[in-house]
Amino acid sequence: MSVRTGIVRMLELLSKAYGRQKWWPADTPFEVCVGAILTQNTSWKNVEKAISRMRKEGLLDASAILNAPAHVLEDAIRPAGFYKQKAQRLKHFCTHTYFNGISQMSLQDARAHLLSLKGIGRETADSILLYAFGKPIFVVDAYTKRIYGRVFEGKDSTALSYEEVRTVFEKALGKNTRKLNEMHALLVEHAKLHCKKSFPKCQGCPLLKMCNFGRNQA
DNA sequence: AACCAGGAGAGAG
DNA sequence: CTCTCTCATGGT
Missing domain, CATH: 1.10.340.30 (Hypothetical protein; domain 2)
Structure with missing residues (x-):
């Protein structure tokens, strides 16, 4: 499975597991x-x-x-x-x-x-x-790099640069504001529930089947 | 009680 | 371009 396909799959799995996110949490x-x-x-x-x-x-x-x-x-x-x-x-x-x-x-x-x-x-x-401003761009943060590294490289992070990770996600999801919005929000939610830095909770993880890091854990 | 959290900038090599 | 240091409070 290519990374591009994997990202699309990730969005489906996370969306199914956590539901629609309401982001950004702010009034204006x-x-x-x-x-x-x-x-x-x-x-x-x-x-x-x-x-x-x-x-x-x-x-x-x-x-x-x-x-x-x-x-x-x-x-x-x-x-x-x-x-x-x-x-x-x-x-x-x-x-x-x-x-x-x-x-x-x-x-x-x-x-x-x-x-x-x-x-x-x-x-x-x-x-x-x-x-x-609702512009179609993807936000890369520490969570994104950690999840990306664990899922696709089996490592705790990725050596890819900010712009490289951003480009990969944007190619996979297209310039679709709604998908880019949802993807980032779901990654944050996922990081907090199943992909913390020190304590990955791989049991019950919605990405378990496609995650390389999961295989190393148990 | 160390370690981490939805980084960025300045400086050094 | 890639490290390393600084900035600082609050939760676990």
Whole structure:
């Protein structure tokens, strides 16, 4: 079975096992951007706390973020960690992003624009493109690389680069926003239930039959 | 009580 | 281009 076929199969199996995901967990496109920055190397649980505190402080708004003193913003997002960096990144994002123009830009231009911003790397940019603006692009994260490595290579991760993994998934699923959205969301769900870093729960794993890592385990 | 979490940037080699 | 270090809180 080719990797391309395997990815299509993966989407079917995960979809059947976990059902339709509702993603990104945010009320507005702007909140998606905030969450994408706050969740950098941070568990979503802690991001929820930070966003909740921002909402309470009325900070879920670009102008409010810009008007707030640094220490106020820092204090609100503290539960998400890296609070000094992230406070700067949020302010920088609010200042320099051509937010309302992104939806009209081509995918390539929009991505280049986001990547040019300090604090917005590939995963954050792609999360924003896909989940805030509905652009057909695939988001690669640590979960994706781990699951990909285990399933297709029998290793705990893959040596493929970010762009290589992204391309493989996009070739398999096509430029279909709904599928790309669902695939990433299902991979995150799957990682939490059956593919944690230290404790893979291979029993009952919906990918067991097609997973090379599963054969090595037991 | 170490280890990990839906990364990104800067610097070195 | 590939490592390595830093940033930092909170859950397990």
